[in-house]
Amino acid sequence: MIIQLQQGIPAELKENILKQVQEIGYKANEVVTQQAHYLVAIGKKEFDIRQIGQLPGVADIHRVSEEYKLISRRWRVNPTVIDLGDGVTVGEGNFSIMAGPCSIEGEEQIEKVVAHLVENNVKIMRGGVFKPRSSPYAFRGLGIDGLKTFHRICRENGIKIITEVMQVSQIEEMIDYVDVFQVGARNSQNFNLLDALGEAQKPVLLKRGISGTLEELLQAAEYIFSNGNEKIMLCERGIRGYEKAYRNILDLNAVPVLKEKTHLPVIVDPSHGIGLRDYVASMALASVMAGADGVIFETHYTPEKAFSDGQQTLNFQESERLIKQMRQAYALRESF
Amino acid sequence: MIIQLQQGIPAELKENILKQVQEIGYKANEVVTQQAHYLVAIGKKEFDIRQIGQLPGVADIHRVSEEYKLISRRWRVNPTVIDLGDGVTVGEGNFSIMAGPCSIEGEEQIEKVVAHLVENNVKIMRGGVFKPRSSPYAFRGLGIDGLKTFHRICRENGIKIITEVMQVSQIEEMIDYVDVFQVGARNSQNFNLLDALGEAQKPVLLKRGISGTLEELLQAAEYIFSNGNEKIMLCERGIRGYEKAYRNILDLNAVPVLKEKTHLPVIVDPSHGIGLRDYVASMALASVMAGADGVIFETHYTPEKAFSDGQQTLNFQESERLIKQMRQAYALRESF
Amino acid sequence: MIIQLQQGIPAELKENILKQVQEIGYKANEVVTQQAHYLVAIGKKEFDIRQIGQLPGVADIHRVSEEYKLISRRWRVNPTVIDLGDGVTVGEGNFSIMAGPCSIEGEEQIEKVVAHLVENNVKIMRGGVFKPRSSPYAFRGLGIDGLKTFHRICRENGIKIITEVMQVSQIEEMIDYVDVFQVGARNSQNFNLLDALGEAQKPVLLKRGISGTLEELLQAAEYIFSNGNEKIMLCERGIRGYEKAYRNILDLNAVPVLKEKTHLPVIVDPSHGIGLRDYVASMALASVMAGADGVIFETHYTPEKAFSDGQQTLNFQESERLIKQMRQAYALRESF
Amino acid sequence: MIIQLQQGIPAELKENILKQVQEIGYKANEVVTQQAHYLVAIGKKEFDIRQIGQLPGVADIHRVSEEYKLISRRWRVNPTVIDLGDGVTVGEGNFSIMAGPCSIEGEEQIEKVVAHLVENNVKIMRGGVFKPRSSPYAFRGLGIDGLKTFHRICRENGIKIITEVMQVSQIEEMIDYVDVFQVGARNSQNFNLLDALGEAQKPVLLKRGISGTLEELLQAAEYIFSNGNEKIMLCERGIRGYEKAYRNILDLNAVPVLKEKTHLPVIVDPSHGIGLRDYVASMALASVMAGADGVIFETHYTPEKAFSDGQQTLNFQESERLIKQMRQAYALRESF
Structure with a gap:
């Protein structure tokens, strides 16, 4: 699961999202790239993705079942130039x-x-x-x-x-x-x-x-x-x-x-x-x-x-x- | 070595060519296809190819070093259609x-x-x-x-x-x-x-x-x-x-x-x-x-x-x- | 599924077993070897294997999930000599x-x-x-x-x-x-x-x-x-x-x-x-x-x-x- | 070619050997290991190996045709313990x-x-x-x-x-x-x-x-x-x-x-x-x-x-x- 955070997200909002992710039983990896700020959450439990998607500070959210996540076309449809x-x-x-x-x-x-x-x-x-x-x-x-x-x-x-x-x-x-x-x-x-x-x-x-x-x-x-x-x-x-x-x-x-x-x-x-x-x-x-x-x-x-x-x-x-x-x-x- | 024989070559001419090939120490395989008549001679000894090439009944002769012979482009340059x-x-x-x-x-x-x-x-x-x-x-x-x-x-x-x-x-x-x-x-x-x-x-x-x-x-x-x-x-x-x-x-x-x-x-x-x-x-x-x-x-x-x-x-x-x-x-x- | 038939099974008993297998939706291949007589039934539907196992004329029955059946050790545990x-x-x-x-x-x-x-x-x-x-x-x-x-x-x-x-x-x-x-x-x-x-x-x-x-x-x-x-x-x-x-x-x-x-x-x-x-x-x-x-x-x-x-x-x-x-x-x- | 040098070889002897190797047209790599001192000479020209072997300061010399040299058994016959x-x-x-x-x-x-x-x-x-x-x-x-x-x-x-x-x-x-x-x-x-x-x-x-x-x-x-x-x-x-x-x-x-x-x-x-x-x-x-x-x-x-x-x-x-x-x-x- 990839959670894209809003640019310049306040620390307490990010902490809250992290906490929620951990409560579901997922491990979150914070990724800050030259372009954006993500949480890559790894885990296997089934849950309603909207639970996280609706949290304040979340810009976008996607499930990605492959072992690779951020480079997957399932998450980012448009080709990288x-x-x-x-x-x-x-x-x-x-x-x-x-x-x-x-x-x-x-x-x-x-x-x-x-x-x-x-x-x-x-x-x-x-x-x-x-x-x-x-x-x-x-x-x-x-x-x-x-x-x-x-x-x-x-x-x-x-x-x-x-x-x-x-x-x-x-x-x-x-x-x-x-x-x-x-x-x-x-x-x-x-x-x-x-x-x-x-x-x-x-x-x-x-x-x-x-x-x-x-x-x-x-x-x-x-x-x-x-x-x-x-x-x-x-x-x-x-x-x-x-x-x-x-x-x-x-x-x-x-x-x-x-x-x-x-x-x-x-x-x-x-x-x-x-x-x-x-x-x-x-x-x-x-x-x-x-x-x-x-x-x-x-x-x-x-x-x-x-x-x-x-x-x-x-x-x-x-x-x-x-x-x-x-x-x-x-x-x-x-x-x- | 591929020896292409003249179409309709008389038996005695073919026998003579075969004999010469064997004398050099090569083993000859006679190949009659839908299109032509060949001897494929297998051996390793060095010799002057013209020795065979000048024999009566020989239409063409080529050395082919590959293990495959008749299908080689070294012998037949033009593509088969x-x-x-x-x-x-x-x-x-x-x-x-x-x-x-x-x-x-x-x-x-x-x-x-x-x-x-x-x-x-x-x-x-x-x-x-x-x-x-x-x-x-x-x-x-x-x-x-x-x-x-x-x-x-x-x-x-x-x-x-x-x-x-x-x-x-x-x-x-x-x-x-x-x-x-x-x-x-x-x-x-x-x-x-x-x-x-x-x-x-x-x-x-x-x-x-x-x-x-x-x-x-x-x-x-x-x-x-x-x-x-x-x-x-x-x-x-x-x-x-x-x-x-x-x-x-x-x-x-x-x-x-x-x-x-x-x-x-x-x-x-x-x-x-x-x-x-x-x-x-x-x-x-x-x-x-x-x-x-x-x-x-x-x-x-x-x-x-x-x-x-x-x-x-x-x-x-x-x-x-x-x-x-x-x-x-x-x-x-x-x-x- | 392998169904081993009793030696010398009467034709009508065999026909009955075949019929039952087909009714479940399986395709049966009759195999007569030097040693025995089998039906190898190929299909995917779930069913209670005892349905067939209890039929008269059946000597033994085993499920074998592999693509190969008769040579599987799941069916025949003892090594072939x-x-x-x-x-x-x-x-x-x-x-x-x-x-x-x-x-x-x-x-x-x-x-x-x-x-x-x-x-x-x-x-x-x-x-x-x-x-x-x-x-x-x-x-x-x-x-x-x-x-x-x-x-x-x-x-x-x-x-x-x-x-x-x-x-x-x-x-x-x-x-x-x-x-x-x-x-x-x-x-x-x-x-x-x-x-x-x-x-x-x-x-x-x-x-x-x-x-x-x-x-x-x-x-x-x-x-x-x-x-x-x-x-x-x-x-x-x-x-x-x-x-x-x-x-x-x-x-x-x-x-x-x-x-x-x-x-x-x-x-x-x-x-x-x-x-x-x-x-x-x-x-x-x-x-x-x-x-x-x-x-x-x-x-x-x-x-x-x-x-x-x-x-x-x-x-x-x-x-x-x-x-x-x-x-x-x-x-x-x-x-x- | 591997040239094993005598332990504690004086600098001028080593320089002389290097010079001779280069004159033959070989490139010499100096290798000092925990155990010994070698020159690994790389080149293709044919020459009499004794030319180098007899130089003062040379303990041993071997031709090794493989791409690997010092680990070859052609050079060192006894197994490493x-x-x-x-x-x-x-x-x-x-x-x-x-x-x-x-x-x-x-x-x-x-x-x-x-x-x-x-x-x-x-x-x-x-x-x-x-x-x-x-x-x-x-x-x-x-x-x-x-x-x-x-x-x-x-x-x-x-x-x-x-x-x-x-x-x-x-x-x-x-x-x-x-x-x-x-x-x-x-x-x-x-x-x-x-x-x-x-x-x-x-x-x-x-x-x-x-x-x-x-x-x-x-x-x-x-x-x-x-x-x-x-x-x-x-x-x-x-x-x-x-x-x-x-x-x-x-x-x-x-x-x-x-x-x-x-x-x-x-x-x-x-x-x-x-x-x-x-x-x-x-x-x-x-x-x-x-x-x-x-x-x-x-x-x-x-x-x-x-x-x-x-x-x-x-x-x-x-x-x-x-x-x-x-x-x-x-x-x-x-x-x-």
């Missing part, structure tokens, strides 16, 4: 393209990618500076200095930045240089990181776990929301399977199902989803048609020389063609 | 829609579905008369009598029939009433059935196994081809996974990858691929964009009363809308 | 060892393996004469002639034979030379084959599918039982997964769970379950401890020269050591 | 039993479990105080205060503590109260946590990821080792799969394979591995036979009232019986 500033939004009514290299490699590379994005009117650039790597001996990214360069060049060109955060202590040092924090598949159930991002004032793109269920993804988003941050995007990036012909199984089934279960935007990452450059465009286009709110993909001016993930990275020519085709596909979908 | 008669073809240059109920239930149902297909200019109807069921106590289909009724009504209306065959002994009794034999996921490695279908003079739609790899699917097709039948379509229908939010994982990655590996047409079954009616259309549209040559889906005039699979079956209104949208999506894809 | 003749039994109170090559290769090979088994007091030999192979160009077994040789040598030495049957038409030609029919993983849902084996008078070892669920395995066994054959063993042989370090994931969880759900014996195949010779013994011993009624494994006098599966086949020295250790482990388990 | 103090060791020559509740719930519960362990001569108690939970509204453990109570009671009774650490900042506050840090499945690729544990002076038990590969598990261990901590145990705890009859698939194949690939001890968690109380003992015994160095399982005096995981927790009677049986099974295994 996330504003990144300067007219850049993610969510319904818009198709978001996020592109860039796997790893930020240096000034020249950033400038070339930014120029490519500007030319194609793409507003969000991806690029990792902290890289999770299976082997401790692999390249782990340029770190905070790389991020500062990344940020400077993007700001000069009106480009927003999405980049991965790997641990709590990085949030503070990164926050001024980032427009969207990305949580990678390996951290999708790093609950301390999710808690901390819930307290940060920046949007979060949350990737599905390596073999994550939709239920887990939604509950991970609930961690962020219930800690105060409503600006969350979910990302399907392929799941692990037995098939050896490609890196992952891009599970596009997740797209329409997530869109129905939650009001949060859903983004697809076809680069990791199939892991082979020749097929990324097909899967990106399929994602548009499946109902995604956006696509995030890897591009580099010389993929074969990229520091990481070159085998799944498009060159600029392929990238440009794909961007145009996705926009046409999105326009067709919107016309249906 | 399968002619079902009356101007109905499956494969490149055309988007095939196959629709109908899970199970054939009787005359009235067939007539209603046929009318719906005719109205929407769909030329191929699906419907099972022999049903593989997990439980021995479940409805197993109307059998051969149901097929005869199915056939009569379709013939009167210019509709082609695709229906599942479950065992070798059914081929003969079914063949006059069927336009495409479907091999179900559970029989995708029933090698005796594949052998027998290779000798039948009817196209085959071969579904990927419950957890089948692409490699297995391609080798299963090779069974059919190497027994003489070149008219094969492959079908992605979802694979088994851990996710409980839907019946299967529709693996659209398979579509562009299969299209690159083989010259055979690739069809997608979104109904089984996601298993939930509300999401079938999204996945069908995604399939078109991923590059499928066709889609096979379930429709029924009252899905909630269908004998089987009602939960994933579209009603006629949903079906009609989807058919129109798929055609628009295909037109857009072809324009790229 | 299968008699292969000459004092060889499979099931509770005995640990069955079945060993031999993947493929039967010829007289010399059979004789050597038989001698090895006799020396170690192993009573059942495995060996394929019809081999399901992913590729149509691979060795497919010696066929019926190989089976006759296999049978002759085994009979002379008091050894029982278990070998794979791949299609309905083989049952008749094989039945005189076989002690246990094996149904392979790829045919675990070949329902026509299961139906036909239900009518055969020979025990069946049924392997779990490549990615089969326990529920599917149990229902497959129900096919055989409900067609008249009560002599069924279930076999865990590894399932398909993402792990590349071994061929399959041997799912030993299945052993105690199957033992609780069904009265049928449970056998484990560690050779296919891990697929790597060095680890087969560890997994065989683990299987014993998990509660298996027997183990089936591959052995050959020169594994590296075996026609198939050499990489997972033990040599005779390894086989002998394993047999002794398994017997000790079984003795310990029985002492608990 | 981890000393927890007071005569408690984990690894070869000993079978370690770790038991206790899922969550630490309070003083009374700790005392009862400790008494049960003392009575059965079990030296290591498990119990979570920081709990990773899918839902943000679920019980997350008693935290550091719970750990202090846990520690006090265990110390009084000679029991060692293993408990989960979830983030870097917890290491410092926990380290004085912990004997073994556990890294849970969800954190198995939380590389910052692994790095930090590499610098801690406490043994680590590292669980395989939810769908982790053995390769990933081994590389995660390499993170810890290469940061200085050699005291690592690996833990198989079940992987995610499609089967719905149990919580996870306990992958015992991993046990003999890991034992062959690494010198680190391998522990099995049958409680999470099957997730159903009735079957935990069977799987624990199978783990012993598969070659595990120890088992970690859940026990509670009233499992049905446990705060978490009650459905997979043994009561003390079941626990006692299992402990005795495991010791007998281990004795048998050692006799082989």
Whole structure:
């Protein structure tokens, strides 16, 4: 049960509502987000919801039977649209393209990618500076200095930045240089990181776990929301399977199902989803048609020389063609 | 190595080629299909392919390193187009829609579905008369009598029939009433059935196994081809996974990858691929964009009363809308 | 609901019971097995079971809520013991060892393996004469002639034979030379084959599918039982997964769970379950401890020269050591 | 390539070795652990290893082709034995039993479990105080205060503590109260946590990821080792799969394979591995036979009232019986 409180509710009214909720036998979690003030009440007893709904200070009340509550579409019917500033939004009514290299490699590379994005009117650039790597001996990214360069060049060109955060202590040092924090598949159930991002004032793109269920993804988003941050995007990036012909199984089934279960935007990452450059465009286009709110993909001016993930990275020519085709596909979908 | 022989090659020339192949240390499999005459030579030794290529009676020769040979695109670059008669073809240059109920239930149902297909200019109807069921106590289909009724009504209306065959002994009794034999996921490695279908003079739609790899699917097709039948379509229908939010994982990655590996047409079954009616259309549209040559889906005039699979079956209104949208999506894809 | 009828029940009594069952709204399947005569009634309505239980001609009656009925332990509490003749039994109170090559290769090979088994007091030999192979160009077994040789040598030495049957038409030609029919993983849902084996008078070892669920395995066994054959063993042989370090994931969880759900014996195949010779013994011993009624494994006098599966086949020295250790482990388990 | 340096190597000798390694074209990672001083050199060029091996200051040198190096058995043949103090060791020559509740719930519960362990001569108690939970509204453990109570009671009774650490900042506050840090499945690729544990002076038990590969598990261990901590145990705890009859698939194949690939001890968690109380003992015994160095399982005096995981927790009677049986099974295994 979600109880939305009136803005600026007096303390004694809130205490009274809390008391009533507890008397029914529910446990209430107070949630103050950037937008509103809620009580999320957890319990199983049957009772007449109007008992609470009519209390002074209650703005709205809903039953939500799922394990996740605040991100459920049963409670909030209208889709969430996330504003990144300067007219850049993610969510319904818009198709978001996020592109860039796997790893930020240096000034020249950033400038070339930014120029490519500007030319194609793409507003969000991806690029990792902290890289999770299976082997401790692999390249782990340029770190905070790389991020500062990344940020400077993007700001000069009106480009927003999405980049991965790997641990709590990085949030503070990164926050001024980032427009969207990305949580990678390996951290999708790093609950301390999710808690901390819930307290940060920046949007979060949350990737599905390596073999994550939709239920887990939604509950991970609930961690962020219930800690105060409503600006969350979910990302399907392929799941692990037995098939050896490609890196992952891009599970596009997740797209329409997530869109129905939650009001949060859903983004697809076809680069990791199939892991082979020749097929990324097909899967990106399929994602548009499946109902995604956006696509995030890897591009580099010389993929074969990229520091990481070159085998799944498009060159600029392929990238440009794909961007145009996705926009046409999105326009067709919107016309249906 | 595939050696295509000249049509009507004299016996002594063929014997000579065979002898030469064996002398190199290869084992030759003679394959006579409806279209041509081949030797598929299996072995690992390195040698100059021209040694064989220059022999009298050899029309063409190719090395194919994959485990599957005759269905490989390395050998036959041009996509296979399968002619079902009356101007109905499956494969490149055309988007095939196959629709109908899970199970054939009787005359009235067939007539209603046929009318719906005719109205929407769909030329191929699906419907099972022999049903593989997990439980021995479940409805197993109307059998051969149901097929005869199915056939009569379709013939009167210019509709082609695709229906599942479950065992070798059914081929003969079914063949006059069927336009495409479907091999179900559970029989995708029933090698005796594949052998027998290779000798039948009817196209085959071969579904990927419950957890089948692409490699297995391609080798299963090779069974059919190497027994003489070149008219094969492959079908992605979802694979088994851990996710409980839907019946299967529709693996659209398979579509562009299969299209690159083989010259055979690739069809997608979104109904089984996601298993939930509300999401079938999204996945069908995604399939078109991923590059499928066709889609096979379930429709029924009252899905909630269908004998089987009602939960994933579209009603006629949903079906009609989807058919129109798929055609628009295909037109857009072809324009790229 | 399972209604066991009295032996030799008069027709009119049976008809009366059938009528009563139908009046309640249940559908009755008559099952006559080698041992008894049952009605398996399928339906959902609540009613007092004594209504049927008290009818003349009813020997016993049980509700069984699972999808599988006759093989359920809720109905038959005592474990099934299968008699292969000459004092060889499979099931509770005995640990069955079945060993031999993947493929039967010829007289010399059979004789050597038989001698090895006799020396170690192993009573059942495995060996394929019809081999399901992913590729149509691979060795497919010696066929019926190989089976006759296999049978002759085994009979002379008091050894029982278990070998794979791949299609309905083989049952008749094989039945005189076989002690246990094996149904392979790829045919675990070949329902026509299961139906036909239900009518055969020979025990069946049924392997779990490549990615089969326990529920599917149990229902497959129900096919055989409900067609008249009560002599069924279930076999865990590894399932398909993402792990590349071994061929399959041997799912030993299945052993105690199957033992609780069904009265049928449970056998484990560690050779296919891990697929790597060095680890087969560890997994065989683990299987014993998990509660298996027997183990089936591959052995050959020169594994590296075996026609198939050499990489997972033990040599005779390894086989002998394993047999002794398994017997000790079984003795310990029985002492608990 | 691993270059073990002589203890107390002079700086100029080390610099010389580093220089030579770089000249060959390799990148050297300096690793100083609690026990020794290494250079791990990464590169692909072929060269004569004696070139480096003969340099002054080199104690030993080995090529290791795997992605993981320091934990490989190709380099260190003898199994690692981890000393927890007071005569408690984990690894070869000993079978370690770790038991206790899922969550630490309070003083009374700790005392009862400790008494049960003392009575059965079990030296290591498990119990979570920081709990990773899918839902943000679920019980997350008693935290550091719970750990202090846990520690006090265990110390009084000679029991060692293993408990989960979830983030870097917890290491410092926990380290004085912990004997073994556990890294849970969800954190198995939380590389910052692994790095930090590499610098801690406490043994680590590292669980395989939810769908982790053995390769990933081994590389995660390499993170810890290469940061200085050699005291690592690996833990198989079940992987995610499609089967719905149990919580996870306990992958015992991993046990003999890991034992062959690494010198680190391998522990099995049958409680999470099957997730159903009735079957935990069977799987624990199978783990012993598969070659595990120890088992970690859940026990509670009233499992049905446990705060978490009650459905997979043994009561003390079941626990006692299992402990005795495991010791007998281990004795048998050692006799082989």
